[in-house]
Amino acid sequence: xxxxxxxxxxxxxxxxxxxxxxxxxxxLRVAAGECVAVVGGSGAGKSVLxxxxxxxxxxxxxxxxxxxxxxxxxxxxxxxxxxxWRAARGRDVGLVLQDALGSLDPLRTxxxxxxxxxxxxxxxxxxxxxxxxxxxxxxxxxxxPEVRARQRSGDLSGGMRQRALIASAVVARPPLLVADExxxxxxxxxxxRVLDLLARLRDxxxxxxxxxxxxxxxxxxxxxxxxxxxxxxxxxxxxxxxxAAPREEYTRALVDAARLADGPGDVPAAGAPVLTxxxxxxxxxxxxxxxxxxxxxxxxxxxxxEAVGLVGESGSxxxxxxxxxxxxxxxxxxxxxxxxxPWSARPExxxxxxxxxxxxxxxxPLGTVDPRLTVRSVLHDALRTAPHPPAxxxxxxxxxALLAAVHxxxxxxxxxxxxxxxxxxxxxxIARALASEPRVLLLDEPVSALDVQVQAAVLDLLVELRRTRxxxxxxxxxxxxxxxxxxxxxxxxxxxxxxxxxxVADVLSAPTHAVTRALVAARGI
Amino acid sequence: xxxxxxxxxxxxxxxxxxxxxxxxxxxxxxxxxVAVLRPGLIAPGDPNAIDPRAxxxxxxxxxxxxxxxxxxxxxxxxxxxxxxxxGIGAAATAxxxxxxxxxxxxxxLGPRWLDAAVSRVLExxxxxxxxxxxxxxxxxxxxxxxxxxxxxxxxxxxxxxxMLRARVRSVATSGYVEAARMxxxxxxxxxxxxxxxxxxxxxxxxxxxxxxxxxxxxxxxSFLGLGTLPPAPEWGAMLNAGRVxxxxxxxxxxxxxxxxxxxxxxxxxxxxxxxxVAA
Numbered sequence: 115x116x117x118x119x120x121x122x123x124x125x126x127x128x129x130x131x132x133x134x135x136x137x138x139x140x141x142l143r144v145a146a147g148e149c150v151a152v153v154g155g156s157g158a159g160k161s162v163l164x165x166x167x168x169x170x171x172x173x174x175x176x177x178x179x180x181x182x183x184x185x186x187x188x189x190x191x192x193x194x195x196x197x198x199w200r201a202a203r204g205r206d207v208g209l210v211l212q213d214a215l216g217s218l219d220p221l222r223t224x225x226x227x228x229x230x231x232x233x234x235x236x237x238x239x240x241x242x243x244x245x246x247x248x249x250x251x252x253x254x255x256x257x258x259p260e261v262r263a264r265q266r267s268g269d270l271s272g273g274m275r276q277r278a279l280i281a282s283a284v285v286a287r288p289p290l291l292v293a294d295e296x297x298x299x300x301x302x303x304x305x306x307r308v309l310d311l312l313a314r315l316r317d318x319x320x321x322x323x324x325x326x327x328x329x330x331x332x333x334x335x336x337x338x339x340x341x342x343x344x345x346x347x348x349x350x351x352x353x354x355x356x357x358a359a360p361r362e363e364y365t366r367a368l369v370d371a372a373r374l375a376d377g378p379g380d381v382p383a384a385g386a387p388v389l390t391x392x393x394x395x396x397x398x399x400x401x402x403x404x405x406x407x408x409x410x411x412x413x414x415x416x417x418x419x420e421a422v423g424l425v426g427e428s429g430s431x432x433x434x435x436x437x438x439x440x441x442x443x444x445x446x447x448x449x450x451x452x453x454x455x456p457w458s459a460r461p462e463x464x465x466x467x468x469x470x471x472x473x474x475x476x477x478x479p480l481g482t483v484d485p486r487l488t489v490r491s492v493l494h495d496a497l498r499t500a501p502h503p504p505a506x507x508x509x510x511x512x513x514x515a516l517l518a519a520v521h522x523x524x525x526x527x528x529x530x531x532x533x534x535x536x537x538x539x540x541x542x543x544i545a546r547a548l549a550s551e552p553r554v555l556l557l558d559e560p561v562s563a564l565d566v567q568v569q570a571a572v573l574d575l576l577v578e579l580r581r582t583r584x585x586x587x588x589x590x591x592x593x594x595x596x597x598x599x600x601x602x603x604x605x606x607x608x609x610x611x612x613x614x615x616x617x618v619a620d621v622l623s624a625p626t627h628a629v630t631r632a633l634v635a636a637r638g639i
Numbered sequence: 640x641x642x643x644x645x646x647x648x649x650x651x652x653x654x655x656x657x658x659x660x661x662x663x664x665x666x667x668x669x670x671x672x673v674a675v676l677r678p679g680l681i682a683p684g685d686p687n688a689i690d691p692r693a694x695x696x697x698x699x700x701x702x703x704x705x706x707x708x709x710x711x712x713x714x715x716x717x718x719x720x721x722x723x724x725x726g727i728g729a730a731a732t733a734x735x736x737x738x739x740x741x742x743x744x745x746x747x748l749g750p751r752w753l754d755a756a757v758s759r760v761l762e763x764x765x766x767x768x769x770x771x772x773x774x775x776x777x778x779x780x781x782x783x784x785x786x787x788x789x790x791x792x793x794x795x796x797x798x799x800x801x802m803l804r805a806r807v808r809s810v811a812t813s814g815y816v817e818a819a820r821m822x823x824x825x826x827x828x829x830x831x832x833x834x835x836x837x838x839x840x841x842x843x844x845x846x847x848x849x850x851x852x853x854x855x856x857x858x859x860x861s862f863l864g865l866g867t868l869p870p871a872p873e874w875g876a877m878l879n880a881g882r883v884x885x886x887x888x889x890x891x892x893x894x895x896x897x898x899x900x901x902x903x904x905x906x907x908x909x910x911x912x913x914x915x916v917a918a
Contacts, residue, residue: 442821462820469823481814484833486840495832499823550823 117146120290120321121167125182128162128171136162137345142323146289149312149322151336151353153329153368156535156565159345164294164325168209169199187289204231208283210276212295217279218267224251225263228282250285251278253314255307273304273428280308284315291315294325298563303427303592303629306636309334327565329372333357341365371567377618378421378577378600382584385418388554389439389457389472389588393448396434408434410610411448416554421580421587423597423618425633426607432590435607436556439588440474441465470499470550477559479543483531489542490527493517496549516545520575537568544575554586555579561596573599594633598622606630661912667905674721682718686872687711695888705890707881713890717898720872725902727788727866728854734792735853736846739799744838746800747807757800764797770856777865787866791856795849802845807838844914851906858899874899 121144129135136159144150154160162171169191171177184191187206194202203209208231211217218227228247232238238246244263251259254277267275276296283291293312297305313335316322324336332339332353339356341349341364349362360366391414397405409431416422416439424432437443439450441458450458452468476482483492493513497503504512514524520541531539540560547555557576561569577600579585591597597604597618604621606614608629614621625631654662673680690710698705704713746757764772776790810816811834819829860866861875869876874895881891 440821442817466823466825469821474818474821476814476818478814482818484815484819484837486836495819495824496822 117319119143119145119185120187121323122183122185123181124184125180126163126166126184127178127180128159128166129178131178135345137166140342140345140347142340142347144290144321144323146321147316147319148338149316149324149336151324151326151332151339152342153326153332153339154342155327155368155567157344158342160325160327160342161294163342164209164292164323167290167292167323168203168207169194169196170209204286204288206288207290207292208286208288210280210283210291210293210296212298218275220266220268223264223266224270224278227267228263228278228285231282231286246285247281250281253284253311254278254281255304255311256281271428273300276300277304277308277311280311284320288320290321290323292323292325295327296324297326297328297331300428300592303632303636305331306334306632327368329357329369329566341368368566371570377598378580378602381421381577381580381602382419384420384586384602387415388418388453388586389416390414390451390454391435391439391445391448392451394435394438394445394450395447396431396438396443396445407610409438409445412607412610412612414439414605414612416586416588418553419580419584419586420603421576421589421601423601423604424588424590424607425592425594425597425604426629427633428592430607430629431610432592432607433558434610436474436558436588436590439554440472440556441469442474470501471552472554472556473547473550473552475540475543475547475555475557475560477562479539480531482543485530485532488528488530489513489517489534492531492542492546493527493549496546500550512549516549517542519548519579520545535568536564537572540564540568540572541575544572544579548579548583548585552585554588557587557589559590559592562592569596576600592633594622606633657909657912660908664905664908664912667901668909671721671725671902671905674718675725678719678722682712682715684712684715686716686719687870695884698890704894705888707888707891708884713877713894716872716877717874717894720874720877720895720898721902723784723867723871723873724854724858724861724875724899725850727784727791727857728850728902730788731791731853731857732795732846732849734789735795735849736799736842738793738796739803742796742800743803744807747804748811748834754804758804761797761800765801769794769798770859773856773860774865777860782865782868784867787857787860790860791853794856795853799842799845799849803838803842806841807834810834810837813837841914844910847906847910847913849910851903851910854902854906855899 121142123140123142126137126140126142127135128137140163142150152160152163165171166179171179181192186202218224225244225247228250229243232243232246247263248259251262256262256274256277262270262274262278267278270278280296296312297308300308309331312322312324316335324331326332336353339350339353340347341362343364349356349360349365356365357369360369391412394409394412395407396409397407399405412435414422414435424435426432434443438445438458441450444458449456452471457465490510490513493516494509497509497512513527517524517526522538522541522545526534526538526542531542534542561572564572573596576587580587587600589597589600601618604615604618605612606621606627606629608627614625614627614630621630622634625634657665688711690706693706693710694708696702696706696710702712702714704717706712742757742761746754767775772794773790776793777786780786780789816829816833819833857866858875858878861873862879864879867873867876869880877895878892881888881895885892
């Protein structure tokens with residue numbers, strides 16, 4: 115049920131002195147107890163809209179905000195001064211940002227960060243504040259809220275940080291909550307919990323604006339959808355109707371991209387084992403002197419040309435396992451074999467020549483390239499490590515061919531990765547990994563930071579590479595839809611152990627373990 | 640053809656990156672470089688030529704910056720003094736950066752015991768203010784040009800060493816260095832290709848800032864009579880000599896003081912700008 119109008123915007127235009135106008139007359143109405151989703155691809159102006167709603171359009175730069183009507187809780191927000199906005203934030207409108215690590219002060223405890231929103235409002239006594247903070251953290255789905263409140267953001271996982279951030283946005287119970295991509299960085303089960311939290315807040319009377327590119331999230335909690343493209347609302351309507359029968363071409367493309375194709379199709383048959391892990395175990399020391407077991411007795415075989423999916427919630431040991439397969443990390447027990455010979459047990463010096471055969475495609479391609487280097491240098495460096503490195507004169511041609519293989523134009527060669535879009539960066543990372551003609555690609559959440567359309571395109575590329583090059587893949591993901599698109603087999607991990615494994619279709623259609631069932635439910639497959 | 644146009648474009652981009660203050664500072668530094676290398680070009684006279692009849696002449700057409708008690712032209716002395724002040728400042732910074740490089744890289748990349756040893760020594764040195772440390776070293780080495788160069792250089796080394804240690808650590812543990820290793824590149828290549836360039840590049844801006852600071856310290860030592868000794872033209876020494884006449888002949892102290900200020904300010908602005916462009 116919906117109540118009074120909380121936010122009413124008509125003809126909102128936002129421009130930047132350098133970037134020109136980003137929003138060209140956007141209308142948006144949100145009532146109490148209603149969740150409106152703002153969807154659109156990258157660059158549609160979603161985030162600018164979200165920031166404008168809390169008076170932070172500029173984000174440091176000066177922004178030119180004009181609107182025919184902009185009322186927040188019945189007050190005219192076009193006339194708000196910086197001071198009035200400061201008072202309104204937290205009290206009247208809460209903001210949840212995508213980048214949880216950047217939004218939390220690393221030097222303060224989570225409890226202090228969350229309490230700040232309360233203290234702005236009025237002076238509560240310490241016990242009440244602590245109670246409210248604990249309640250907000252628990253509401254946001256964090257276990258052991260007392261412990262979490264005493265930890266700092268660096269001690270928490272990505273999903274916990276995101277939930278702490280949501281707690282800080284809702285602790286003062288603002289009537290309007292603006293969430294900018296709140297679930298993008300989270301694994302599927304945690305994302306589902308965060309969405310449930312948003313739905314509950316909505317049911318309790320909060321007006322929610324959910325900015326996202328994830329149509330799955332939209333279907334789950336939004337009552338209405340506003341589709342934004344190039345700063346203009348191209349379509350809007352009730353969620354179910356709009357998703358079932360999108361009118362605009364653009365909306366249809368978004369909906370199609372969200373429905374990932376079913377399986378990789380025809381791929382070469384799997385061959386002999388390439389990477390074999392037996393009894394892999396890895397523990398890490400904790401500050402208190404205890405040890406946490408990240409991977410606990412895992413056996414895994416990757417055959418030539420096959421793709422194995424590795425799924426699980428965050429903290430289930432997926433990435434640690436992948437790092438051991440790459441021999442970036444050494445197991446405490448068990449060992450990894452490459453082509454039947456020792457791999458993890460060899461010293462790095464002996465391993466170096468064989469590294470060409472096993473390559474990593476990282477989750478964050480930007481962090482793994484030297485910021486000084488252009489794409490050309492990055493690819494040249496990678497080509498030098500190939501089993502038959504091209505002559506100096508042929509390197510440019512080889513680099514161009516690699517870019518062509520990942521569908522990037524040759525003029526990307528002279529750009530620095532920093533200036534590329536997220537999808538282009540990920541393609542460069544794949545091209546870099548392919549340079550040495552590897553037999554196994556380890557992909558660590560290769561598409562989790564990309565929006566749906568780009569995600570679908572990158573996954574298509576991976577399937578194409580399986581078909582044309584017969585490269586084996588180990589795909590780490592928290593998204594079963596991604597795994598279904600690319601992989602033949604899937605291993606579900608929980609608490610460092612493999613709890614379920616088998617062909618993708620079998621596991622998805624009849625999940626036996628609770629974790630798998632939760633992941634399947636979260637993806638809505 | 641493409642080489643020259645690309646070159647011009649790079650220069651253009653670099654100038655835009657510096658901005659108006661940066662370009663002004665760069666011009667000032669360029670002028671100082673001329674004063675250091677070819678002082679005769681701007682001030683053809685002999686800085687030590689005395690002319691007792693023209694003593695205490697006020698600044699004017701004949702003597703732009705006036706003359707001192709022996710009738711020596713202050714403009715000529717300020718220009719020729721640049722070599723001493725700036726040269727000593729630059730030499731001191733070179734010593735500081737050099738020593739800092741050795742210590743910082745040893746601590747940052749070396750074994751743990753070496754890091755512990757170097758870090759403890761650096762902490763002790765860091766506890767002493769730079770100028771006090773320089774004075775201490777001059778007291779041991781004795782007054783003079785060489786002593787002041789070594790003293791200021793050694794006194795600034797702990798700062799550079801600390802910065803380099805932190806920087807080389809963060810670079811060595813960065814994702815791109817690990818990625819290069821996982822790509823199968825050997826340790827020497829990773830060091831030369833990734834670790835050193837990314838560690839040393841920020842040093843350019845810090846060292847530029849450092850020269851300005853070192854000039855001030857070198858002048859301070861000469862002012863105290865512990866660096867360059869009169870009658871050689873040097874800004875700090877000139878300040879000290881003019882101090883006696885500050886009420887009757889203001890130009891004896893103002894112009895050398897201005898030279899120090901402009902030098903330090905120009906190098907600081909330039910260093911900051913270079914730092915921003917680099918980042």
